[in-house]
Amino acid sequence: MADVLPFDQRDGSLWFDGHLVPWKQANIHVLTHGLHYGSCVFEGERMYNGRIYKLEEHTQRLFDSARLMGMTIPYTPAEIEKASYKATESLGSPDAYVRPVVWRGSEMMAVAAQHSKIHVAIAAWAWPSMFDPAEKLKGIRLDISTWRRPAPDTAPTQAKAAGLYMICTLSKHAAEAKGYADAMMFDYRGYVAEATGANIFFVKDGKLVTPIADCFLNGITRKSVIELAKARQIPVEEKRIEASELPGFEECFLAGTGAEVTPVSEIGSYKYKPARITETLMNDYADDVRRPVSVVKLAKAG
Numbered sequence: 001m002a003d004v005l006p007f008d009q010r011d012g013s014l015w016f017d018g019h020l021v022p023w024k025q026a027n028i029h030v031l032t033h034g035l036h037y038g039s040c041v042f043e044g045e046r047m048y049n050g051r052i053y054k055l056e057e058h059t060q061r062l063f064d065s066a067r068l069m070g071m072t073i074p075y076t077p078a079e080i081e082k083a084s085y086k087a088t089e090s091l092g093s094p095d096a097y098v099r100p101v102v103w104r105g106s107e108m109m110a111v112a113a114q115h116s117k118i119h120v121a122i123a124a125w126a127w128p129s130m131f132d133p134a135e136k137l138k139g140i141r142l143d144i145s146t147w148r149r150p151a152p153d154t155a156p157t158q159a160k161a162a163g164l165y166m167i168c169t170l171s172k173h174a175a176e177a178k179g180y181a182d183a184m185m186f187d188y189r190g191y192v193a194e195a196t197g198a199n200i201f202f203v204k205d206g207k208l209v210t211p212i213a214d215c216f217l218n219g220i221t222r223k224s225v226i227e228l229a230k231a232r233q234i235p236v237e238e239k240r241i242e243a244s245e246l247p248g249f250e251e252c253f254l255a256g257t258g259a260e261v262t263p264v265s266e267i268g269s270y271k272y273k274p275a276r277i278t279e280t281l282m283n284d285y286a287d288d289v290r291r292p293v294s295v296v297k298l299a300k301a302g
C-alpha cells in the first residue's frame with residue numbers, strides 16, 4: 001500500500017461548506033462531533049462519461065440518511081447535485097468516484113450536539129472499475145464475517161451512516177488477513193445480509209435471489225440490477241435466505257456503486273461458478289451506467 005498517495009495529500013480542489021477549497025487545506029478540528037460520536041453520513045457515487053450515475057437517488061439518500069441521524073443539511077438537493085459536479089472539475093477526467101460527506105462540527109463536545117454546525121464536503125477521485133470482463137468473471141472470494149448486521153431498533157440501519165461501518169471494517173480486515181477479498185455478513189436473525197460495502201445476489205434454477213433489505217441499505221445498484229434482470233425476463237425473488245441455503249446456489253455476485261457487479265466464486269467453503277446470469281447482468285449494468293443522457297431522459301419520459 002506504500003505507493004498509494006494518501007488521501008489528504010492529493011492535488012486539486014474539493015467542495016467544502018459551499019466553496020471549492022484546495023484539497024490539502026480541507027481540514028477539520030480534532031474535536032469534531034462526527035469523529036468522536038459518529039454523527040456522520042455519506043454517499044458513494046460514480047461518474048461515467050461525465051455523468052454521475054443516479055445522482056438524484058444518491059442525493060436523496062444523503063438527505064434521508066442525514067434526517068435519520070437528526071441532521072438538517074443546510075443546502076437544497078439541487079445545490080448538492082451541482083456541487084457534486086463542481087467537485088469533479090479539478091480531476092479533469094470524465095470518470096470518477098464522488099464522495100459527499102455530512103457531519104456535525106465542533107460547537108458542542110458531548111453526546112448531545114443539537115447546536116453543532118452541520119458541515120458538508122464533496123470530494124472526487126479516480127477509482128477505475130475492473131474493465132477486463134474475463135478477469136472479473138473469475139470471481140472474488142468472500143470470508144464469512146463473525147459480525148452481524150444490527151436490528152433496525154439497534155441502529156439507524158437505513159442510513160448510510162459512518163458508525164454502521166465499524167463492523168464492516170473489522171470484517172474486511174479479518175477477511176483480508178485470511179486472504180479473502182471481502183466478507184459476507186449475516187444479520188441479527190442469522191439470515192444472509194450483504195457484504196461489507198455492497199449488496200449480494202444469488203442465482204438458482206435461472207432465478208435471481210437476494211435478501212430483503214430490511215436491516216441494511218437497499219442499494220441503488222441493487223435496485224438497478226433488479227430492474228435490469230426484469231427487463232431480461234429473469235425472475236427475481238427477494239426473500240429471507242438461511243445459511244443452510246448457501247450450498248444450493250449456483251452463481252453469486254455483489255452489487256454496489258464501488259463494486260458495480262462483481263462475481264463471487266467462493267463464500268467460506270461454498271463454491272460458485274459465475275455464469276450466464278451474472279455475466280449478463282454485469283454487462284447490462286456496465287452498459288446502463290454509460291448510457292447517453294438523452295436515452296436516459298427519453299426512457300424516463302416514456
Ligand code: PMP
Nearest residue numbers: 196197198199219220221256257
Ligand atoms: N451495503 C453497504 C454496506 C454499502 O456500503 C453499499 C455501498 N453504498 C451498498 C450496500 C450498496 O449501495 P449502492 O448500490 O447504493 O452503492
